Amino acid sequence: MEPIVRMTNISKSFSGNQVLKQVSFEIVPGEIHALMGENGAGKSTLMKILTGIYSRDEGDIQVNGRSVDYKDPKDAEKDGISVIHQELNIIPHLTVAENMFLGKEISISKTGILKTKIMRRETKKHLERLGVQLNPDKNAESLSVGQQQMVEIAKALAAETKVLIMDEPTAALTDREIETLFKVMNELKSQGVAIVYISHRMEEIFQMCDRITVLRDGSCAGTENIKDTDLDQIVRMMVGRALGERFPERRVEIGEERLRVEGLSNPGLFEDVHFSVKQGEVLGVAGLMGAGRSEIFETLFGARRKSSGRIFVDGKEVKIKNPYDAKKAGIGFVTEDRKSEGLVLELSVKKNLSLPNLKTLSNWGVISAKAEKAMADDFINKLRIKTHHADLQVKSLSGGNQQKVVIGKWVGINPKILILDEPTRGVDIGAKKEIYQIINELAAQGVAVIMISSELPEVLGMSDRIMVIHEGKVARILDKDEANQENIMQAATGGYRCVETMGQ
Amino acid sequence: MSKQWVNNLQKLGPVIGLIIIVIILSILSPSFLAMDNIFNVLRQVSINALIAFGMTLVILTGGIDLSVGSILALGSAVTAKMLADGMDPILSVLLGLIAGGVMGAVNGLIVTKGKVAPFIATLATMTIFRGLTLVYTDGKPLTGLSNSFSFQLIGKGYFWYIPFPVIWMFIAFVILLFILKKTTIGRGIYAVGGNEEASILSGVKVNRIKVFVYTVTGILSAFAGIILTSRLNSADPNAGMSYELDAIAAVVIGGTSLSGGRGWIFGTFIGSLIIGVLNNGLNLLDVSPFFQQVVKGVVILIAVLLDRRDKK
Structure with a gap:
């Protein structure tokens, strides 16, 4: 053709x-x-x-x-x-029909007086052609x-x-x-x-x-x-070369318990969440979108207010009211949306890397330019961030390299616990593998890693244990050996609990 | 590397603009470049510059402060009243500055704890602080304050040829430049303005930084008022009206983005110089004050339009 x-x-x-x-x-x-x-x-x-x-x-x-x-x-x-x-x-405040015809509104000759009825009808027609049922008068934000x-x-x-x-x-x-x-x-x-x-x-x-x-x-x-x-x-x-194993192998001795969460609740989002992670362990978190996965960890990190629950790091209870407290307790959080939550795009690679670490890089509030530069160069090197120099604006980097900068920010605080929310979203396959390697290296240093991901192969390939969330509750925690796509999906859709009760 | 160079050149836009204006004015009016006129301009500029420096910090965080003129008035009124009551000049000045700082902190707390948009919050406090000044002074100017030599020095003194207000301006400039470039607070200011969400999630104490910038602006505004009071030996409860507009204009002409996160204090210094030089030059040329306003507006527009083009 x-x-x-x-x-x-x-x-x-x-x-x-x-x-x-x-x-x-x-x-x-x-x-x-x-x-x-x-x-x-x-x-x-x-x-x-x-x-x-x-x-x-x-x-x-x-x-x-x-x-x-x-x-x-x-x-x-x-x-x-x-x-x-x-x-x-x-545009969130406009209706479906208004969005459909934005900039191409149909009006009575050229008066600018809109033929709303026709536009509504047309909207419906085009949506039906796609097999989608949507009310043209609905606000787009809903x-x-x-x-x-x-x-x-x-x-x-x-x-x-x-x-x-x-x-x-x-x-x-x-x-x-x-x-x-x-x-x-x-x-x-x-x-x-x-x-x-x-x-x-x-x-x-x-x-x-x-x-x-x-x-x-x-x-x-x-x-x-x-x-x-x-x-x-x-x-x-x-x-340009064979990549080898998709998920690099990890040989880590799993150690003592690093993080224990008891009865964490945030009404309307999730309830009564219990789990623990050990040194050197990677805990995968799976679940459908909207199940409350990210919300649990945003709350743990102090970005949302919890209603109840206790958090223990290395056996000692910690009080976390905001991200600053979480950072002090040794918890790092690589957020899901790197552009809106992870990076200050206008600032340089160096300044983004140092942002959570300014306290250790400064004396009496004065930043040591030398220490900051050294730290940035060190991480650019270690994480293989592709950038010409540390003073380049972070927005000029590719998605995978931006993601490495977000990870680097938190590696800098020497975290005891690192939470990664969709760490490889929108990242190409080469950078993905590098991120997996970084996760493995961190685990080898004794960091307890929590990885939230929607990609089941990734969860299965990287985790020691997998926690499945369903409608704001921990549906099941699976060991690496017993986990597979089927039983994760079953738990994520609420199937596991049904099977259990039927069995009794 | 060459792109970086172009970027730096674009950053110098306000400086080049200032040089062009100075050249034109010095051709049109020979007395413009006379030593005493230059220091005269600098002294006039210093009041606006002090306020605009604070405003730069606020705008860098993505905020705005409309209450600076009212803070100026109340700050100077407090100092004036204390002086009139026979208090020690140094203590009086200190109390005026503290009053300014407290008003600034109130702005900061309304913005952070009350979660009110800075424009609205400071629009309200602008009226409140002005009202308080009128209540405090009974609506009348406070005059015949003090024969204290040290107090008069603040606004009228000279060090060699340099008027004291100019020295205050430079000291404030150097301190703020240091804070913005070298300290964790300065880094926080840029980070908050660039992406507040990411800053919070990085464990930056965002509220503390915001309260800081409004407080600093309050102190600087009150100090500008005290300088005025020292020069005039009186405090007018209606002083500082619409000063916020000149301060914002200086910040914008200097190339700081009103959406926050991008800008520099040196630009603001140049911006206030441009405004001051224009005022002075047009006066020397006997241009009607009505028409001067038109010129000032056009300059602001040109600055913003040039900045727009750079971004694309």
Whole structure:
């Protein structure tokens, strides 16, 4: 079939730094084409060139066999190319219908007086085309992330989209929402829409995509049919070498109890949570989205107020009212959302790394520039953070390296206990393995590690024990040997308790 | 590396602007660059600069302080009343400064403990502090305060050619520069303004930092008022009206972002110089005070527009 988009030999440099070298990429109608590569490989730059956000230095772009040169995304939209960004462009206080027609409102000739009835009807029609039941008058803020995404997709369809670019669409979705999304994608595919699918999740790519193009360091590492390739080949294309075991081996003597939590409660979120973690142990925390996983540990860390419960570190009870107390007790917390909770994007790598450690780096409140620099360089080295120098703004780093900075912040306090909330979300496969290695090294130093994760293979591969949360309660704690995807999911969906009571 | 250089050059925008204004004014008015006029300008600038320095800290945390003019008035009224009652000048000044600090701390506590948006909180305290000043002074200026030499020195004294207010301004500048660049509090100020959530989760004592910046601003505003009182030998309960606007203008012209986390105190110094030099130069040129306001507004707009472009 004739490709609807054909990009040939695209090159692009930013201030002398070449980010794309002679990349070619094409999509045919009715295919789902995966675009993969490590963070910084050039995926988003390529897509931004296609949609006219950036201009290309060299190369040619043809859409429907016609050479094009878009000046901005609106031009691209006119040719039926739309993007669903990772950060959704939904305005919370507007209704579904108002969001759908934002900037493209239908009005009585050009008066600006809106035809609300028609827009509502159209909204309903487009959502139904996706098989989604949503009230057009509902406020967007009351929708789940998955539903908001559906509104965005419907918005793109209303604009007669023929090429849909989706950037990590499943990153914030629950399993059920992902299922709905995939159904919608297949529906679009059968209607002849071409989808560019950017994701780090291998499982999804093998499940959904027809072809895959891999970028490495700004060059095209190849395009393959999904059915002719396998995981190992894709990883090799991405990192230029075989990665070996996905989860590095850990040989750690598990020691004394480090952390014990008794009866921790926060009404409405979770109740009566008991668990403990030992020195050198990795406790995985699994559960469905909204089960209260993050909330339990945010409360433990003092970022939320607990109603009751006792916390013991190394056998001694500690009082934690705020994150400062938690830090003093030796607890570090790598938050889930690195941009909004983990980093001060305007500040440098060095200043982000030192932020929780200023007390130890200063005398009488005066920061020792030398000690700070030494600490930053040490962590950049140890955690293999890819940055030209420590004074670079942290926002210029790729996602995986930003994540390492967040981890580095907390490694700096020499934590006794380190909580990591979705430590590898939005991180490419090479950086993922490095983060696993960092976790293993910390465990080897006697740190008790708690890892919250939605990726079951990761939980299974990394944990010594797995705590499964269901509706704000600890449903089950499984040992590494007995845990598998089935019994975790069973416990996470409340199945375990049913089986137990039926057995009695 | 070259990009860093361009960045630094862009940072110098306000300095280049100041130089251009100075060159133009010195061509148009030969008396502008005379030594005594320069120190005259610097002395006029010092009042606004002291307040604007504090305002810089507040704005860096993502806040704003509209009550500075009222704090100036109440702070100077307290000192003036104490002097009139025959109290020791040093003690009177100290009490005025403490009053300023307390008012600033109240602002900080309303913002942190009361969780009121800084704009609203200080809008309210602006009225409250002004009202308190009027109550305290019975609405009348306090005059004929003191023959104390040391008190008059604060506003009228000279060290060699340099007026004392200019020296106070430089001392405040150096101290605040040190705090912002070298201390944990300074780092906290930038971190809070850049990302408050991440700062809290990093165990930074965010509330303490906010109370600190409002308190410092309160002390500096009161001190500016005491300098005025010393020069005029009187305290006017209506002093300092709309001073918050000049202070905010100086901060913005200097390149500090109103959304917080980005900016520098040197820029604020240059910003207040630009405002002061314009006032002085336009006066020398006999430009009508009505039209001077137009010029000042245009300069603020240009500064912000240039800053916008840099960001893109």
